Amino acid sequence: MNATALITVFVVAVVPLVPTEAVLVGMGVLAASTGVSLLGVIAVATVGCSLSDHVLYLLGRVAGERILGWWGDRSSGAAAMTWLTRNITRWGSPVLVAGRWVPGGGTVGAVLVGMLRWRLRRFTPTSAVGSMLWSTYAALLGYFGGSVTGRPVTGLLLSLAVAAVVGLFTRVVIRRAQRPVVDDQPGPGEPCSHYDACQVPSSCALDGGVRPVCSSVSARD
Numbered sequence: 001m002n003a004t005a006l007i008t009v010f011v012v013a014v015v016p017l018v019p020t021e022a023v024l025v026g027m028g029v030l031a032a033s034t035g036v037s038l039l040g041v042i043a044v045a046t047v048g049c050s051l052s053d054h055v056l057y058l059l060g061r062v063a064g065e066r067i068l069g070w071w072g073d074r075s076s077g078a079a080a081m082t083w084l085t086r087n088i089t090r091w092g093s094p095v096l097v098a099g100r101w102v103p104g105g106g107t108v109g110a111v112l113v114g115m116l117r118w119r120l121r122r123f124t125p126t127s128a129v130g131s132m133l134w135s136t137y138a139a140l141l142g143y144f145g146g147s148v149t150g151r152p153v154t155g156l157l158l159s160l161a162v163a164a165v166v167g168l169f170t171r172v173v174i175r176r177a178q179r180p181v182v183d184d185q186p187g188p189g190e191p192c193s194h195y196d197a198c199q200v201p202s203s204c205a206l207d208g209g210v211r212p213v214c215s216s217v218s219a220r221d
Contacts, residue, residue, distance in 0.1 A: 005036045006044045013048025013135075020049065021138050025163055028142020029155045038143055045135035046128070053110045053127040060114020067111050080105040084112055093122070097130035101170050106134070138163070 005027055012023045024045055031038035059067060068081065080102045087095045088109070096113060099105030113123055145159030146152060 002036055002040065005030060006040055009041055009044045010048045013045045014052050014055075020045070021163060022160065024135060024138035025142035025145070025159045026156055028139040028144075029146035029152050029159060030142075031139070032143045032146030032155065033150075033152050038139060042132070042135050042139050045139065046132045049106070049131035049135060050124075050127045053106070053131065054124070056107060056110035057114035057118075057123055057127075060111035061117065064111055064115025068108070068115065080108045084109050088112060088116070093126040093129075096126050097133065100130050100134040101166070103167055103170070106130075 009023065009027055012020050024041065027036060027041045028038065030036045031041060080099065081104075083102060084095065084099050084105060096109045099109040110127070141163060142156065142159045145162070146155035149155040149158060
């Protein structure tokens with residue numbers, strides 16, 4: 001049971017589009033009521049999520065503009081895209097870590113920093129820390145839910161409800177934190193201050209591999 005659970009956690013963590021949070025919460029619930037190792041779940045999930053990050057990072061280096069352009073057209077990823085794009089060049093690693101709590105933020109963040117040409121010596125430790133914190137949060141949420149209720153099904157439902165509330169709260173905070181879109185378009189060579197005014201994937205080039213700058217008019221025109 002323990003080996004099967006850990007293999008499941010690893011596979012789900014590596015596949016970016018699978019709902020990893022729900023699986024980790026469920027494994028945390030099982031750890032509270034069966035022989036599944038909570039520390040094992042957290043460790044395996046951390047490795048799997050970080051490995052997934054590196055795959056997305058490489059995709060970002062190769063086809064980041066296309067991927068982010070597609071993701072930005074989806075309502076589920078638009079908020080994460082906007083928030084990360086506006087803050088990643090200013091705050092760096094802390095934003096990438098915090099982005100994991102934004103729906104779609106983990107995927108978008110890894111692709112984005114790949115496109116921005118972050119060095120691996122910067123990205124790898126950031127990914128490891130973010131993966132560990134997020135995996136610990138999700139697994140402990142399930143573990144406490146299972147421990148409090150004493151029933152796996154009830155504990156799972158309770159934990160998922162709490163996770164949904166956290167996700168909703170994060171979305172609200174991110175939306176309120178977004179500044180209104182300005183009408184003035186940045187000129188050639190000017191920094192892209194926010195995603196809506198200057199689409200990073202299609203109208204911005206990289207300035208020294210760190211900050212996106214506009215090379216022409218916005219793709220919105």
